[in-house]
Amino acid sequence: MFRIQAEDERSGARAGVLRTAHGDLETPAFLPVATKGVVKTLTPDELRSIGAHGIIVNSFHFLLRGRDAVAKAGGIHEFMNWDRVIFTDCGGFQLIRKDFSFHLSDEGMSFKLPDGTPYLLDPSGSLRLQEEMGSDVAFSLDDCPQLGSSEKRTLLSMERTTTWAKESLVARESENTLLFGIVQGGGDAELREDHARTVAELEFDGFGIGGLGLGEPKETTMAMVEASLKGLPSASPKHLLGIGSPDDLGHYVSAGVDIFDSAFPARNARHGTFFADGESHDIRKRRFEGVTDPLEKGCRCYACGEFTAGYIHHLYREKEMLAMRLLSIHNLAAVETWLAETRVSLREGTFSRPVRV
């Protein structure tokens, strides 16, 4: 399923291929976030033109709304009309970020569905949902503690996540859905490595590193990722959940992370920030008025090929949605291009960690 094609000797970076029921995902890979079944503002054709081969959908969201519609369509791929790889998030992380009332127990997460019905989301139910959606890569339900939780709470989350991981593995039914286990362990390197070793012993197809990017200092995130990676098998694909700003990718690719997902590039685009020449820029700035160059010279994305920075500045100032579309295309393409070049450099043995996208 996962084959490592090349490794950089000086760092832990590697290039590989994850084989899924909907084609290959070359790693290191970045998955644009399609929480509700759409990468905001964009079509699947645009994602293909950007070079994306995989996206991540939040299965939990479809539990609240759209589950029947996806089933009627024959799965999430058909529903969205996206024939490439789809990862599905189990939703533990989304729960704690949402202004959403739920109760956590050893059995799972209890809450009310929009129609008022009480619902218990347990490990097997979460996997059933993801398999039913036709996910290519599902995650076992985890108990993701808030930032700054006590050691007691962290230990409980590790224990539950482990128990749930085992239950998820037992509940597997679909051969088309790979299953990744999730590493927790809060902000303590020892607990992280410890939990990674525990989860690593289970028969997962890959591993997600969870519970990070919640607002902790970047040094903590980095240390926790490294501790998690230390406890995970080298041969398996590792997915750093929810992290992927242009500043982060170089570091974590070097550390050995294979897969990223993040709303950061597209959300920044919608807020007027675009990436060019290794920096972030604000399209609203007066200095872009009348500029006849593209957002980034040499960029081969649709936005840069067709439009000037001056036009996009005008659209953004006029609050035209097309501005958000074009900036989203550019930012996601910048990330995809950076990763494509990184994969080539790893295969050709010329990899050197760049500062940022």
Add this chain to the structure above:
Amino acid sequence: MFRIQAEDERSGARAGVLRTAHGDLETPAFLPVATKGVVKTLTPDELRSIGAHGIIVNSFHFLLRGRDAVAKAGGIHEFMNWDRVIFTDCGGFQLIRKDFSFHLSDEGMSFKLPDGTPYLLDPSGSLRLQEEMGSDVAFSLDDCPQLGSSEKRTLLSMERTTTWAKESLVARESENTLLFGIVQGGGDAELREDHARTVAELEFDGFGIGGLGLGEPKETTMAMVEASLKGLPSASPKHLLGIGSPDDLGHYVSAGVDIFDSAFPARNARHGTFFADGESHDIRKRRFEGVTDPLEKGCRCYACGEFTAGYIHHLYREKEMLAMRLLSIHNLAAVETWLAETRVSLREGTFSRPVRV
């Protein structure tokens, strides 16, 4: 410049071609509205795929914002990256619809630019602006009275519009910009026809019928359009300004209108209404949940070719912008397709006025 290719004997409908500096516009034609230099949510590529050959931009808006940027780009076509026909509205109509403070006199419209500078928009200045933008078809500045204005006010607006029309013709500089005169006359058929005859005597390349669609009853609009057409030369192209709902087109094409522009189809799309099988539908309705058919069976637009009504229903409920894009594409394509079929039927002598798009 304008050639009539076929006429329907029983009605006044005709098919023709308007030759412009950016190619031919086959009539009857519908121009999607790109007030601020963009048909909301869409790219020029999407407009081409819809079958649009011309759009209409509001020159007045660029006076307030973006004029320099357009000049730096080399014109509005280059600015937007749209190489087909562009009409520019002179802005008289926009002024009265806007919550905008201005003073009207025989000289023109006085108001303050965003930087506070007092500005007088007069007929020659309006034309200069439109020519400078590289408009293919400009309109002479008109004095558009509010709905329900007195006869005195209507007569003044006609007189001013005529004087301004003459001044515009004198001010012409660009050979690449056709110039259309505007017919006013309020809600009085006699005044309408009278003003049409007056404007018709001037050397315009075509005529716009203005001051309608302001909220008056549909019967009034229809009567005023007919009275205006009666006073205009048969051989010239006639543009009904700002009107083009699916219900309207059949009637006005039959009456002899050649060109339409309206924000109606795209605005309705953004509000969740789409046109299919001769009716308007609300995508938010529960009955579209999980529907695996396209918005309209047999429709060849991108939205219908790629996505189900159930998916678009889901996107709209989730307030995803992609829903607005796809509905806009569908509605504009429905109008364009209807007009393309109408043109064929006129040329083949099989035209019969359909009830609606």
